[in-house]
Amino acid sequence: MSTPMLSCPQRCPLALATLSSPSHYYTVPLRTYNASTVGRKRDTLHVEEKEPSEVLAESTSLRDGEDSVAESDYLKRLGERVRETRARRGMTRKLLTRDSGVSERYLAQLETGQGNISILLLRQIANALNTPLEALVLAGPEPLVDLVHTTEFLRRLPAAELAEARRLLVQHFGGVDQEARRGRIALIGLRGAGKSTLGAMLADRVEVPFLELDRLIEQESGVSLSAIFDLYGQSGFRRLERRCLDQVIERYPRFVLATGGSLVSEPATFERLLTMCFTVWLRATPEDHMQRVIAQGDMRPMADNRESMSDLKRILEVREPLYRKADITIDTSGSTAEESLGKILARAITSN
Numbered sequence: 534m535s536t537p538m539l540s541c542p543q544r545c546p547l548a549l550a551t552l553s554s555p556s557h558y559y560t561v562p563l564r565t566y567n568a569s570t571v572g573r574k575r576d577t578l579h580v581e582e583k584e585p586s587e588v589l590a591e592s593t594s595l596r597d598g599e600d601s602v603a604e605s606d607y608l609k610r611l612g613e614r615v616r617e618t619r620a621r622r623g624m625t626r627k628l629l630t631r632d633s634g635v636s637e638r639y640l641a642q643l644e645t646g647q648g649n650i651s652i653l654l655l656r657q658i659a660n661a662l663n664t665p666l667e668a669l670v671l672a673g674p675e676p677l678v679d680l681v682h683t684t685e686f687l688r689r690l691p692a693a694e695l696a697e698a699r700r701l702l703v704q705h706f707g708g709v710d711q712e713a714r715r716g717r718i719a720l721i722g723l724r725g726a727g728k729s730t731l732g733a734m735l736a737d738r739v740e741v742p743f744l745e746l747d748r749l750i751e752q753e754s755g756v757s758l759s760a761i762f763d764l765y766g767q768s769g770f771r772r773l774e775r776r777c778l779d780q781v782i783e784r785y786p787r788f789v790l791a792t793g794g795s796l797v798s799e800p801a802t803f804e805r806l807l808t809m810c811f812t813v814w815l816r817a818t819p820e821d822h823m824q825r826v827i828a829q830g831d832m833r834p835m836a837d838n839r840e841s842m843s844d845l846k847r848i849l850e851v852r853e854p855l856y857r858k859a860d861i862t863i864d865t866s867g868s869t870a871e872e873s874l875g876k877i878l879a880r881a882i883t884s885n
Contacts, residue, residue, distance in 0.1 A: 609646035621798035716787035725825035726815035814859035
């Protein structure tokens with residue numbers, strides 16, 4: 534059967550490839566215009582025709598190329614999310630390998646955008662269902678409809694309005710006594726920021742108990758932090774961390790609490806801290822963080838790691854947006870302990 538042709542009005546760049554009917558497929562040769570074939574005197578168009586098989590091959594090749602780029606970009610973003618999440622938790626790839634049971638080689642491939650093809654298949658299914666990928670991998674029961682709609686509404690807000698929306702939600706539904714909250718002071722920041730030193734000084738000045746969350750975790754478990762990670766892994770430590778934080782809030786009406794540097798990487802625990810405590814980010818340069826830890830006699834940051842400083846900078850970079858959620862920020866670099874304490878007291882009063 535001859536191929537039906539579609540007439541094309543002069544100057545109209547028609548590029549239809551196929552038409553379908555209930556019983557037949559009608560193939561229309563794709564026409565490509567070449568500037569050199571345009572007859573200027575008569576203003577007519579001469580076209581070069583391609584066979585349907587060539588059109589299909591080119592169309593398929595183009596679609597495959599676009600899909601390949603999209604898949605590559607997705608895997609890169611996935612790898613970046615894994616790497617940044619690991620950095621926020623202060624975990625090396627070797628530690629994550631131990632806790633997850635996934636080989637270090639595969640983690641390296643995943644973080645560099647070369648993840649397992651099964652991830653892409655799951656993404657394809659989510660796209661086909663027109664649903665977010667996270668909805669398919671969500672742990673627990675299906676979320677309430679109102680929660681889904683509220684989440685989508687908040688997702689559309691710009692950063693400034695989102696922060697204000699959170700503040701209003703906490704104010705109206707958090708059930709938090711703001712006066713009591715100001716009596717619970719929590720210090721956050723990386724190791725070497727001065728949380729233990731300044732925390733003890735601040736507690737003495739305002740006459741409240743000084744508590745260190747890591748020490749409370751050790752008391753609760755009966756073993757050292759390193760043993761907790763060896764025995765129970767990152768997830769076990771996080772459960773203990775949340776339990777001990779809740780106990781502190783319930784038992785002490787007023788206190789100064791020094792938290793672990795990676796607490797901010799646990800959304801639920803950090804949200805609890807932000808809601809119930811007046812938070813202070815003790816900020817310092819990466820160089821000061823490193824020097825202070827070493828000055829305390831702790832050489833672990835340098836042990837078996839020639840890229841300690843770059844790792845520290847990376848951790849600080851990915852945690853900084855979280856640390857900035859604190860009520861106030863105190864820069865301790867270039868200041869004595871007494872000067873930093875004065876800054877905390879002055880800012881706490883003006884923030885009241």
